[in-house]
Amino acid sequence: MIRAIFFDFDGVLVDSEPLHLACWAEVLAGYGMPLSAEFYYANFVGVSNQEMIQRLCRQFGKGYDAEFFGRCYTAKKILYQDRARGHCRMPQELVTFIQTGPENYRFGVVSSSSRCEVEPHLVGHGVREAITALVCQEDVAELKPAPDPYLRALELVNAGADERIGAGECLVIEDSGPGAEAGRRAGMQVLRVPGPGEVLGLLRAELGG
Numbered sequence: 001m002i003r004a005i006f007f008d009f010d011g012v013l014v015d016s017e018p019l020h021l022a023c024w025a026e027v028l029a030g031y032g033m034p035l036s037a038e039f040y041y042a043n044f045v046g047v048s049n050q051e052m053i054q055r056l057c058r059q060f061g062k063g064y065d066a067e068f069f070g071r072c073y074t075a076k077k078i079l080y081q082d083r084a085r086g087h088c089r090m091p092q093e094l095v096t097f098i099q100t101g102p103e104n105y106r107f108g109v110v111s112s113s114s115r116c117e118v119e120p121h122l123v124g125h126g127v128r129e130a131i132t133a134l135v136c137q138e139d140v141a142e143l144k145p146a147p148d149p150y151l152r153a154l155e156l157v158n159a160g161a162d163e164r165i166g167a168g169e170c171l172v173i174e175d176s177g178p179g180a181e182a183g184r185r186a187g188m189q190v191l192r193v194p195g196p197g198e199v200l201g202l203l204r205a206e207l208g209g
Contacts (some may be wrong), residue, residue: 002105002189002207003169004157006133006150008200009111009118011175014088015196017045019115023079024052027072031061034048046176048112048143049073078157081119090125092198098127106165108133108153110172112143132157145178147186171206173199 001182010016025035033056041104044052053072057064098107107130111118115136133156140148150172158164172183183190191206193199 001169002171003162003165004106004108004154004171005101006108006110006153006172006183006188007010008172008174008176008179009109009121010113010136011172011195012052012088012120012193013094013109013196014197016084016088017041019080019083019088021082023076024119026079027075028056031062031072033057033062046112046174046178047143048137049076057147074099077114077116081120084121086118090121090127091200094196095125095127097200097203098130102130102132106132106157106161108135110135110149110153112149113139114138144176144182145185147182150186150188154188169202173203 006014010020021035021037021040026041030037035056036061043055050069053069054064056062057068059101101107107120109118109131110133113136115138119134119137120127121130122134133153135149135153135156137143140146140152142148150170151167154165154167154170167187168189170186170188172186172188173193174180174183174190175193175195180190180192191202193202
């Protein structure tokens with residue numbers, strides 16, 4: 001029996017990967033590290049920002065340190081926040097499901113993106129109040145594919161609850177391999193989806209209607 005549903009954000013609730021790619025490509029081009037769509041989608045979907053920059057630095061023979069990553073990531077966040085409002089829409093039927101679902105399920109959103117790149121979308125689409133657990137990159141020591149983000153979400157949905165939910169009663173919805181691995185390593189059930197438009201249909205089939 002599923003009692004909690006944990007959504008990944010990018011590629012599950014909104015199709016934000018093209019915007020992330022565009023912003024990263026613009027920033028990294030200034031450092032002599034071109035980033036193509038083919039290479040990004042083949043290697044970096046579901047991978048932490050730090051790991052992506054480390055791998056690109058090795059590939060292009062650039063030095064990597066925390067200061068360099070901080071400069072790149074700050075510039076990317078500014079671009080993303082400026083452009084996200086007009087690019088990232090959540091399917092209305094999914095919005096309705098989340099808004100009306102808390103009487104049957106506890107909801108969480110678990111993302112490797114920063115909170116400032118996730119929470120404004122949830123607020124803007126009117127679903128933030130239905131989300132019991134919001135876990136972003138600032139909230140855990142290890143990101144996906146480590147199980148830490150999903151285990152933290154489980155802690156949050158159980159905090160103060162009269163009836164605790166077990167890991168096996170949680171359904172993780174992911175579009176990437178690393179995210180799906182994180183859910184499995186947390187002992188949860190996992191549903192892979194190709195994108196936001198297919199989430200609700202596949203979810204309803206998984207839940208039995």
